[in-house]
Amino acid sequence: MxxxxxxxxxxxxxxxxxxxxxxxxxxxxxxxxxxxxxxxxxxxxxxxxxxxxxxxxxxxxxxxxxxxxxWGRATLTxxxxxxxxxxxxxxxxxxxxxxxxxxxxxxxxxxxxxxxxxxxxxxxxxxxxxxxxxxxxxxxxxxxxxxxxxxxxxxxxxxxxxDHLVAVTALLPNTGQGGGGSATHENATEHTSLIESTPFGWWYTAPLPSGQLVVMAVTDADLVREAGLRTPDGWWAALGRSRHIGARLPARTRPPERLAVLRAxxxxxxxxxxxxxxxxxxxxxxxxxxxxxxxxxxxxxxxxxxxxxxxxxxxxxxxxxxxxxxxxxVHTEFLHARAACYRTERRWDTPFWLRRRRPPSGPDEPHRRGTAPGPRPAADGG
Incomplete structure (x- = not known):
């Protein structure tokens, strides 16, 4: 093993x-x-x-x-x-x-x-x-x-x-969010995952038991530079253009000191x-x-x-x-569902989204059927 x-x-x-x-x-x-x-x-x-x-x-x-x-609209569902x-x-x-x-x-x-x-x-x-x-x-x-x-x-x-998707990731403080699983339904909003699509791909955030937030910018590996995500300052500037992800951060949150690029x-x-x-x-x-x-x-x-x-x-x-x-x-059915999920976002004709609108090109590409899997993202496939 x-x-x-x-x-x-x-x-x-x-x-x-x-x-x-x-x-x-x-x-x-x-x-x-x-x-x-x-x-x-x-x-x-x-x-x-x-x-x-x-x-x-x-x-x-x-x-x-x-x-x-x-996802597919500006407002949250x-x-x-x-x-x-x-x-x-x-x-x-x-x-x-x-x-x-x-x-x-x-x-x-x-x-x-x-x-x-x-x-x-x-x-x-x-x-x-x-x-x-x-x-x-x-x-x-x-x-x-x-x-x-x-x-x-x-x-x-x-x-x-x-594909060659990557998640450019930072850990940020989550003021007032302690570890240990002590949340109640009164503050359940902070104990949900949040995803927001953007022209370069999508953002994701969720709380961690450490009292931090994980925040990810998800895009194709060859689009990281174009999206300005290679440096903490560029990543932070891109985050500032989000509508919902940035709003979840505590006040006075500072830019991250380092980023991790994770295979996704x-x-x-x-x-x-x-x-x-x-x-x-x-x-x-x-x-x-x-x-x-x-x-x-x-x-x-x-x-x-x-x-x-x-x-x-x-x-x-x-x-x-x-x-x-x-x-x-199981993998083939996932590809069907993945294609359906990405097709629901039609607001941007950028490289990331245009790639995901292409018709199937081979046996390992998704067909136009299946049920969308999300969006319900998570870090690192495990």
């Missing part, structure tokens, strides 16, 4: 619950800057099946009551979770959330090996993986290394990119699984954050892949192939 994010931890937990011996390879040093993410209420059944719902609910994350968006059978979601501290899932995996008997897989070869029906100079032999490999799908590509799989593009790995291996999370299907499905997809693919490996070990020779087909179906 390579990668200790939500997808890798979910796969490890599911396999451990089935009685498998699991080694989770993950660096001791934390990954790059993590800025939080909104986790929708629909993730609750997945967390419950993994046995971690109580951990997440008591781990200090903020409640997440719904979404506000100015609301989508709340009042009628959700699962209750509110969470605005996560991602480091804490990921660490909690890994801790649950260790409690279930999963062994942790610090480092990363530097070499991988197939020997008969087993894999030989080199981790920090030591060799591990296993019948199955799970690639949870993120959108670069490092292990899947070593097996001959290829990455198919739909849509891609998938073809195939997403093969003899003795599976890809999960972003390594299988990475989706535009406008859908806010990154962690939910990570959890569900991790669990489904683990089920497929368990079935294969018990003699079902088609289980892994079926999993790969399921990933393809």
């Amino acid at each position: 390579a990668g200790g994010g939500p997808a890798g931890a979910a796969a490890a937990l599911t396999l451990a619950h089935s009685g498998a011996e699991v080694v989770l390879v993950h660096p001791d040093a934390p990954p790059g800057w993590r800025v939080g993410e909104s986790l929708a209420p629909s993730a609750r059944p997945l967390l419950e099946r993994l046995g971690v719902l109580d951990r997440v609910g008591t781990d200090g994350h903020l409640p997440y009551y719904g979404n506000r968006s100015a 609301a989508s709340d979770f009042v009628r959700s059978p699962y209750g509110p979601g969470w605005h996560l501290d991602r480091r804490r959330f990921d660490a909690s899932l890994r801790a649950a995996a260790r409690d279930a008997g999963v062994r942790h090996r610090p480092g990363s897989v530097t070499h991988l070869t197939r020997a008969g029906n087993h894999w030989r993986a080199t981790v920090s100079g030591a060799e591990i032999t296993a019948p199955y490999v799970v690639d949870a290394t993120g959108a670069r799908a490092r292990l899947a590509r070593r097996t001959g799989a290829r990455l198919v990119h739909t 593009g849509t891609s998938r790995t073809l195939p997403a699984a093969g003899p003795g291996w599976v890809a999960v999370g972003d390594a299988a299907t990475a989706t535009d954050p406008v859908a806010a499905r990154g962690i939910t997809s990570a959890l569900s693919t991790g669990m489904a892949a683990a089920d497929a490996l368990t079935a294969n070990a018990r003699g079902d020779d088609e289980a892994i192939r079926r999993y790969a087909g399921q990933v393809t179906e």
Whole structure:
């Protein structure tokens, strides 16, 4: 198991619950800057099946009551979770959330090996993986290394990119917004995600348990300079031209001292699984954050892949192939929904939006059908 994010931890937990011996390879040093993410209420059944719902609910994350968006129009519309059978979601501290899932995996008997897989070869029906100079032999490999799908590509799989979206991101103070999940419905507006489309793409903001706001300018990588988003001052000036995002910031907020550029593009790995291996999370299907499905997809693919490996070990020779087909179906349906979502914004004939109005050009491009997924964005696909 390579990668200790939500997808890798979910796969490890599911396999451990089935009685498998699991080694989770993950660096001791934390990954790059993590800025939080909104986790929708629909993730609750997945967390419950993994046995971690109580951990997440008591781990200090903020409640997440719904979404506000100015998309296709200048005024805000609301989508709340009042009628959700699962209750509110969470605005996560991602480091804490990921660490909690890994801790649950260790409690279930999963062994942790610090480092990363530097070499991988197939020997008969087993894999030989080199981790920090030591060799591990296993019948199955799970690639949870993120959108670069490092292990899947070593097996001959290829990455198919739909776009090269990035999120130019800052953390800003959220005065009066404490951590610890103490919000009530009286201040529920501050515990919603907010998205606002612009000529260069769109803005997104949400509160974090740290008492900060994450604020993102989302556009294509080659449009960052043209949009003036490369420097904190340029980014701040662009934010000042927003109508709703800037209005959510506390008074006297100062420009950020630094920015982070996060990968946010849509891609998938073809195939997403093969003899003795599976890809999960972003390594299988990475989706535009406008859908806010990154962690939910990570959890569900991790669990489904683990089920497929368990079935294969018990003699079902088609289980892994079926999993790969399921990933393809889910990703294709997302492309349909993504196209429908972006087509609802017709106010600007700028490069970002014109690209998303082009007709399908290949088998990995969306068709003109499906239900729009949002807009309900979140940071980092997980």
